[in-house]
Amino acid sequence: MPAWQIALIVAALVAAAFVVAIALRLRRDPYALVRAEFARERMALGLARQVVEIDGIRWVYAEGGSRDADAPVLVMLHGFTGSKENWYPVARRLRGRCRLLIPDLPGWGESRREGVAGHGFAAQAARVAAFIRATCDKPVTLLGHSMGGGVAAVLAAREPRLVARVGLFDAAGVRFADNQFGLDVLAGKNPFGVHDRASLARYLDVLFHDRCAIPAMPWPARDILVAHRRREAAFEQSVLDEIGRGPEQFLPGEEAARIRQPALLAWGAHDRVIDPSAMDLYAESMPQARKVLLAGSGHMTVTEQPDDVAAAIEGLLAAEPAKQGAHA
Structure with missing residues (x-):
């Protein structure tokens, strides 16, 4: 032969x-198929997958951006049931001009869950503070979406020497006007729960106003995601018990009055999760904040209108920072 x-x-x-x-x-x-797609998206953006252990907790985060030592550092926090990948559409528009740090919060995505006690606003804010100290050598611009917005508000109030500016996007943590999502949470339900294709469709319908922004899920991704969310149900319920019904449910709003840094409040006008009335409640405590209402968006502003979100972040970066000190 x-x-x-x-x-x-x-x-x-x-x-x-x-x-x-x-x-x-x-x-x-x-679910490895979904992770492979996430990895493809990350590499297409030129972001590196990084792993760091801080206080015994393994963090996985995406990092990329400018080589300029003077470039601003952006730390981007995802929301409930989310992951670092939620911020990729915005990262695509800011890469090259900023250093981007986009972590999976402990308990979510690829970061460690086992042995991590408590996933409420205060505990996660303390962990993110440790993450910033371990990965940054100067104060950061802290951006948080939904649950991540609540975490960001608490951290900005409690650690002003770490946070030069703060942006809250559809942030949890205040008693907004009643909607069905909020009433379900207060009643002990998980309105984000997914157990079959129909509940997945309802979940996405609540999150998104712009149907075109919903990520494509060709076969078999939809069924894989449903199975994954079934496995996550108990953990999701435990977190919702902390941030939605527990003693800390309005902690971010209470702490917001202590935020003195330049701030951005951005909301989807059609948000069916955190009602847009929450933006005005935050603004009452943060009169320095610029408010941006995104007319074509629901709750997932960071994926539905990434151009407008990136433009709003650039406006925040242009704001004169509060007096800064070295890291504690």
């Missing part, structure tokens, strides 16, 4: 073995 035929046979056997290995991996861990 000629050498070239042997080479073709070997190549075919290697390819077949690779396909079998991938199939076995997906059978054991179907």
Whole structure:
């Protein structure tokens, strides 16, 4: 048999073995397909996957941006049931001009959950403060969406030497005007719970106003996501018990009165999760904050209107920072 035929046979056997290995991996861990897509998106943006252990907690985060030492540092916090990937559309518009640090909060995404006690606003704010100290050498612009916005508000109030500016996007943590989502949370339900295709569709319908912004989920991604969310149900419920019904449910709003840094409040005009009335409640405590109402967006402003969100962040970066000190 000629050498070239042997080479073709070997190549075919290697390819077949690779396909079998991938199939076995997906059978054991179907969600690996979703993680692979997340990795593809991250690499397309030129972001690096970083891992750091802080106080015994393993953080996974995406990092990228400017090589300029004077470039602003942006730390971007995701919301309930979310992950670092939620910020990628905005990161695409800011890369090259800022240093971007986009972590999975402990308990979520790829960061550690086991052995991490408490996922309320105060506990997560303390952890993010430790993360900033470990990864940054100057005060940051802290951006938080939904639950992450509540965490950001608490941290900006309690650690002003770490946070030069703060942006809250559809942030949790105040007693906004009643809507069905809020009433369900107060009644002990998880309106974000997903257990089948129909509940997944309802979940996405509540999150998004612009249907075109919903990420594509070709087969079998939809069923993989449903199975993943079923496994997450108990954890989601425990976090919602802390941030939605527990003693800390309005802590971010209470702490907001102590925020003196330049601030941004941005909301989707059609937000069916955190009603837009929350923006005015935050603004009462943060009169220095610029308010931005995004007319074409629901709760997921950071993915529905990333151009407008990035423009609002650039306006925040242009604001004169509060008096800063070195890290404590």
